[in-house]
Amino acid sequence: MELKRINDHISVSGQIQPGDVAALKAAGFVAIVNNRPEGESPDQPAGADIEAAAKAAGLAYHSIPLGREGVTPDMVEKTRAVLEGSAGPVFCFCRSGTRSTTLWALSQAGEMAAEDIISQAAEAGYDMSHLAGHLSGK
Secondary structure: OOOEEEEOOEEEEOOOOHHHHHHHHHOOOOEEEEOOOOOOOOOOOOHHHHHHHHHHOOOEEEEOOOOOOOOOHHHHHHHHHHHHHOOOOEEEEOOOOHHHHHHHHHHOEOOEOHHHHHHHHHHOOOOOHHHHHHOOOO
């Protein structure tokens, strides 16, 4: 698991395994967000297994899958609600971290300056410049 810190409140990575949850708890995360659709890849663990590990570790677990249908306003709002409702750092994952970063970026539109969103994502290794027009306001 290669964690990429976007800021003090959110980090992302590619696919995790249920066994990774203890390390996330030890790192201080309070919530896990799964942005990967179930069954996207044959080697992908079931979301229910990661959810069970998260709950056993005392972490909140949220499933906000982002698949081929693309981003919806509901996904963005759910991401914003998780971030605002968490009393500590949130960890999000998908296949590579890009979809998780995209949902974070869109959820921060109107909350942060577009340049800051793009810059923080870039520092974590994700290019969100193509979203600039969507990040200028709510």
